[in-house]
Every structure is written in structure tokens, then in C-alpha cells.
Amino acid sequence: MTTPAAVLVDAAAYAQAVEDAVKASAAYYTGGTSVLDDDAYDRLVRGIAQWETDHPDEVLPDSPTGKVAGGAVEGDVPHTVAMLSLDNVFSPEEFTAWTASLARRIGHEAERFSVEPKLDGLAIAARYTQGRLDRLITRGDGTAGEDVSHAIGTVEGLPAELAEPVTVEVRGEVLMTTAQFEHANEVRTAHGGAPFANPRNAAAGTLRARDRAYTVPMTFFAYGLLPHAGTEPALAARLSGLAHSELMAQAAAYGVNTTASTAVPGVTAAGVEEVLARVEEIAALRPGLPFGIDGIVVKADLAADQQAAGSGSRAPRWATAYKLRTVEKITRLLAVEWNVGRTGVIAPRAVLEPVEIDGSTITYATLHNPADITRRDLRLGDHVMVHRAGDVIPRVEAPVAHLRTGEEQTIVFPETCPRCGSAIDTGEQRWRCANGRDCHLVASLSYAAGRDQLDVEGLGHTRVVQLVEAGLVTDLADLFALTRDQLLGLERMGETSTDNLLAALDTAKAQPLSRVLCALGVRGTGRSMSRRIARHFATMDAIRAADAEAMQRVEGIGTEKAPSIVAELVELAPLIDRLAAAGVNMTEPGATPPAPTDADADSGVDGATAAPEAADGPLAGMTVVVTGAMTGPLEKLSRNQMNELIERAGGRSSSSVSKKTALVVAGESAGSKRTKAETLGVRLATPDEFAVLVADYLDATA
Numbered sequence: 001m002t003t004p005a006a007v008l009v010d011a012a013a014y015a016q017a018v019e020d021a022v023k024a025s026a027a028y029y030t031g032g033t034s035v036l037d038d039d040a041y042d043r044l045v046r047g048i049a050q051w052e053t054d055h056p057d058e059v060l061p062d063s064p065t066g067k068v069a070g071g072a073v074e075g076d077v078p079h080t081v082a083m084l085s086l087d088n089v090f091s092p093e094e095f096t097a098w099t100a101s102l103a104r105r106i107g108h109e110a111e112r113f114s115v116e117p118k119l120d121g122l123a124i125a126a127r128y129t130q131g132r133l134d135r136l137i138t139r140g141d142g143t144a145g146e147d148v149s150h151a152i153g154t155v156e157g158l159p160a161e162l163a164e165p166v167t168v169e170v171r172g173e174v175l176m177t178t179a180q181f182e183h184a185n186e187v188r189t190a191h192g193g194a195p196f197a198n199p200r201n202a203a204a205g206t207l208r209a210r211d212r213a214y215t216v217p218m219t220f221f222a223y224g225l226l227p228h229a230g231t232e233p234a235l236a237a238r239l240s241g242l243a244h245s246e247l248m249a250q251a252a253a254y255g256v257n258t259t260a261s262t263a264v265p266g267v268t269a270a271g272v273e274e275v276l277a278r279v280e281e282i283a284a285l286r287p288g289l290p291f292g293i294d295g296i297v298v299k300a301d302l303a304a305d306q307q308a309a310g311s312g313s314r315a316p317r318w319a320t321a322y323k324l325r326t327v328e329k330i331t332r333l334l335a336v337e338w339n340v341g342r343t344g345v346i347a348p349r350a351v352l353e354p355v356e357i358d359g360s361t362i363t364y365a366t367l368h369n370p371a372d373i374t375r376r377d378l379r380l381g382d383h384v385m386v387h388r389a390g391d392v393i394p395r396v397e398a399p400v401a402h403l404r405t406g407e408e409q410t411i412v413f414p415e416t417c418p419r420c421g422s423a424i425d426t427g428e429q430r431w432r433c434a435n436g437r438d439c440h441l442v443a444s445l446s447y448a449a450g451r452d453q454l455d456v457e458g459l460g461h462t463r464v465v466q467l468v469e470a471g472l473v474t475d476l477a478d479l480f481a482l483t484r485d486q487l488l489g490l491e492r493m494g495e496t497s498t499d500n501l502l503a504a505l506d507t508a509k510a511q512p513l514s515r516v517l518c519a520l521g522v523r524g525t526g527r528s529m530s531r532r533i534a535r536h537f538a539t540m541d542a543i544r545a546a547d548a549e550a551m552q553r554v555e556g557i558g559t560e561k562a563p564s565i566v567a568e569l570v571e572l573a574p575l576i577d578r579l580a581a582a583g584v585n586m587t588e589p590g591a592t593p594p595a596p597t598d599a600d601a602d603s604g605v606d607g608a609t610a611a612p613e614a615a616d617g618p619l620a621g622m623t624v625v626v627t628g629a630m631t632g633p634l635e636k637l638s639r640n641q642m643n644e645l646i647e648r649a650g651g652r653s654s655s656s657v658s659k660k661t662a663l664v665v666a667g668e669s670a671g672s673k674r675t676k677a678e679t680l681g682v683r684l685a686t687p688d689e690f691a692v693l694v695a696d697y698l699d700a701t702a
Helices: 011-031 038-054 092-106 178-190 199-208 233-241 244-254 272-288 303-309 370-376 436-448 461-469 484-488 495-508 513-520 527-537 540-545 561-571 573-581 598-603 639-648 672-680 687-693 695-701
Strands: 087-089 113-119 122-129 132-138 168-175 218-226 267-269 293-300 319-323 328-340 346-357 360-366 383-387 395-399 623-627 652-654 663-666 683-685
Touching: 011 038, 087 092, 092 272, 092 293, 092 303, 092 319, 113 218, 113 244, 113 272, 113 319, 122 199, 168 199, 168 244, 178 199, 178 370, 199 218, 218 233, 218 244, 267 272, 272 293, 272 672, 293 303, 328 395, 346 383, 360 395, 370 395, 436 461, 436 513, 484 495, 513 527, 513 540, 513 573, 527 540, 527 639, 540 561, 540 573, 561 573, 623 639, 623 672, 639 652, 639 695, 663 672, 663 687, 672 683, 683 687, 687 695
Parallel strands: 087 319, 623 652, 623 663, 663 683
Antiparallel strands: 113 267, 113 293, 122 132, 122 168, 168 218, 293 319, 328 346, 328 383, 346 360, 383 395
16 A cells, blocks of 8 residues: 655645654654654655655755665775665556666666565664674664774674674664563653654664663674675675675675575565565565564665666665554553453553554554553553554554653553452552452353353353352352252243253353363463363363472463463362362363373372373374364364364464474465465365364364
């Protein structure tokens, strides 16, 4: 989708737009802040460019269209070769027009293109002398940049010493990954600083910061390799003749970080269709990336084509950035709602001034927990940076502190449960009503009766409300104590409905332990984790006997989650006892209780060495991801049932594709997960092929 240009009606509006764009650029490139988000800045610059096209005699000298991005920053270190910006395209039509322009410049169609993610950070040049990193320089105005060598040692991916003692300059992008950004804000706010608005601003501000009482890591990805003063003539000649893809391979061989190690590695493409296909692939993978990208960089790959195309004063003519729709916008935080979940967790939610992000109008966003609000120093009335990509739940990143007016108000935390008025347990980051599940009993019971838990047919939300309001049910175990006379006494409960519900409850008693555990709604566990715990311990008795150390042996349970799970199981002990007494199954079919380890034998603790999966099953040792709509024998299986099937056959189900994934079952309309699997070379199977593979385990699932 093409980003629309801002409409400038006269010379005065044009002059104001130039001033606003220059100020925004200067603020970002000097301190990592800006009054405009990416989308607003792009709209403004396109409006400026359109005005200048229509009024070529009225172009102002400060216009951003004729300057390298960051040109407002003065630099004192000359670049060996100009460090230019990139022109942008916003649609397949604009990209096709750019390739046609390139072909006219070089006298033929470009033989091939390199296609890489456009990383959302700050461009720098890293100079190595005899293999040792001795200088870091920002882009500056393109001809000279700022010396930021004080940051050497804080940038991951830029080794202090190359694998070979060569004198070269590596160009690339310094950014913060999502994890680094979270860490940076924790450290920054702990030292009394305002939180960064987003990872890009954090990287820009951190790279330039001197004399701070703390340091935080950043990450570098290379996008260029060239000689500079002192490079041996033979090496300089060789580098100047290499294609871009070959230069990136050489940079990686030297030990410098490139996108080759990511889910979106740089690739080469033979023509427009292949480039656009790769653009779609990268865009689909964007939401799951651990770092920000705002587009895809497309370059003529061959050195000869680049030299023939040449460069302008602002940007090379042999490269362009295909910009993606923005996933971050600045809007205002109007209010905070406090919602109580089915387990009693009290979750804050941001109410926002409506803003369009990635094609959707966003009115609400997650705020995680009260500690997160405090750490980010959020206030009502703040301008905040909101992030959304793909199907990811929108989240508030941080306040845009430099836009504060002084009229913002402190966010007031609840002193009692906003649902029932009871006390609040603030012992963990996620606050919880002291009544726990009883606070939101209807939601808790409706969840437990759901298809992927106990699957009690006929026990929907309305019926649960009726049972609770009648005083017949006060917890999950009460469901299995219901009598025929009690149900017949309820409105709209005839003999058939009553008998059907009692039969469904009786059937639910036979559900595997993994579903019973999931129905209990232990905090920190869901469907997948409940299955892992059940298959690891095999019986509820073994689960309840496990201490935090034994619980950590379950894949995915760490040092923080394990004690919480153990403590909650102790809290749930009376309910579990009543469920067992009612005849509810407390074992996992096909699983074997764990054998004690030597340490456990000494301490008297029941433990485990590994998850008791079907070691001889067809999926033994395999991580399997299911995506798209299932067909054939698998058509009626829910996603949860598919995951149960995978684990019964010895595999491990996962919701995300990575290098560790062994198999992706791709059904109809499979999207980004299939694309990522193809990119990583992961084995793909159709639903029919997978059904044949696990045929011996299919009947138990159905």
C-alpha cells in the first residue's frame, strides 16, 4: 500500500512542512527522539517532494529531499566513500517503475538483485585496521560523521578483532533487539532516566551517549564492506569487484554479524517477480522477528551494475527501500481499565485515542502489569508509542517523554479488586484478587468446560451463570456433584437437557490428566504446558509431590515459573482431592511416572530425567508445528487435539517455526509459518501425509 503524501496547499504550508521535517530528523538523529512517528514523517516528506515536483523553482535549501538522512547532524570524521541514504518505494507499481529506471541507466535489465530486510536502527561505519576495530562513525551528513568509538565493546556482532588481519570498513545498522530494548529501559529507569519510546530511538540515543553511569548492549548487522585508507591494494581491488551478496559472505567470514543468521537472511533474486515474492515473505515473518524492520532493501547485486547506475547527492541509484506499512504510531493514553481474568489476575489495559496501525484501528493495547506501568513511567494524557504487527496484540512501548506538557496525570492503581472488592495479592508482578478463581467463577468454570479442556457439551456460559446464580456450583468439583433433581429444578432444564448434561459431565471425568490440569487454570500454564507437565509426571500424585526443582525439569518451566506452579498446586489441593473423589481421571494415558534421579533418591524427592514421551513413536524427538486448516482425516481435530496427537506420537508441539523445528504440517491457507519453514529448509507435510505418519495414534485423539 502506498503511503499517501501530506497535502500542501501553498508555499507557506510547504515551508512549514520543511521546517517540521528538519526538526523531526534532527531530534531523532541527535537524541533518538522525534515528534513524528515513521508514518507521519514519510507522509510529510512525500508531500514535500510532490510540492517540489510541481514547483521546481521554489525548492528550499533545507528540504530533506535533497539531503542524506541524518544530515542535520554535524560530523567531524570524513567518510572514505559517501555514506548515502536510500530512496523509497511503497508499492509493487512503484518498485516496478524503479527497476525500469535502473534498466535505462545501466542499458539493460539488472542481472540479479540482492534482497535484505531494512533494519530499523542507526547506520554506522566500523573501521578495522589490521583486523582490529578502532573506530565507529555515524552517517552524519553523508560526507562526514560523528565519532562514537566510545561505544566499542557494547555492540554485539562487531568483533573486537576480525578472523583475518585486514584493513577494511564494515557498514551496517546498530539496533536493539526486543530483549535488549526491554533491558535498556529497565536499566535506564532504574537510574532515573525516562524510558525510550522504541528500540530504534533507544539505539540512536545510546550509541551517542557519553559518560553514562551504565551501559546497555546493542546489536550490529552488516550491509556493506569496502576498503579505506591503509587497505592493501590487492584486497581493495578484490572488494570493489565483488557482488553485494559476495561482500556479505566475506563479512560473515571475517566474523561480522549479518542477516544470514536470522529468519530473514539476505538472498538474491533474478527479477521483479522474485523480488516481490521475497518482499511478501519477509513481510509475513516480520511480526515474529526479535528486532524491528521497516522495509526491505533491494540492490542491484553485481558491482558492474552498481557502477553503471551511479549515485545522486542523496542516494545511490542502484538501490531502493521497499517500505512496509508502519507498525508503530504515536497516540494518546486516555485511560487505564483494570480487568479481572478467570484466575483472578488483575490486568491493566490502555484506552487509546484511536489510531490506525498496519491497516487496523487500534483503541486498546496491553499494559502487561502494574510494575510495567511504573517502570515505563506512564501517565494519563501521555503521548505513547504503540506497536502492532500482524496478529500480535497491540502494546504500549513507552511514553514519548519529550512531548509532555505537564498536564499528564499519575495512573492510579486499584487498592481492592475492581470486580468483587476483595483484597489484592501484590506479591508477584501480575496482581491477583485474593479470591482467585472464585472472583470470576463464571469465567473460570466456562473455561474449564471448554472444548480444549474438559469438553463438557451443553455447559456453555449461560448455563454456568444459571448454576452459579442458583447457588448449586461454587467451584469446579461441584459440577460433578450435581443431581438430576437439582438440574430439573432450574428454568429451561427439561429431562432431555438434564440427562444430556449429566452424561457429558460423566464423560468429562475420563478426560486425560493434561486436560484436567488445564481446566484447573494454574497460572503460568496453558494447554501446551499442561500437556508437558502431564506427560512428564504421568499422574496427579507425582505432579503434586514435585518441588520447584523437579518442576523445572519440564521443558519450558524456568526458575521463576516453577515455584509459582508448585505453590498454586498446593493451594488447589482441596479442590483436586474433591475432583479425584468424584471420579475424575488423574492419569495421562501412555505416559510413565518419572524415575527418581540420584539426587532425588538422596533427598526423598520424586523427580524426572526427561519427559516420558513415546520414545519409539514416529515423531520421537521431533518438534512439530501445525499451521493452516486441516483436511481429510484431521479435518475435525481442534488445534489442541492436533497438539495432543503430536505428543502422543512422541513429538513436541510448538506454535512457532525455528531452526529446531523438524516438521511443519501445512494445511489450507497456511501463511507466514509455511513461508518461514521454506526459508529455513524445514520439512513440510500436508495434512493427509501427516495423518498417514501418525495413523496408529489417530483413533485415540478422535
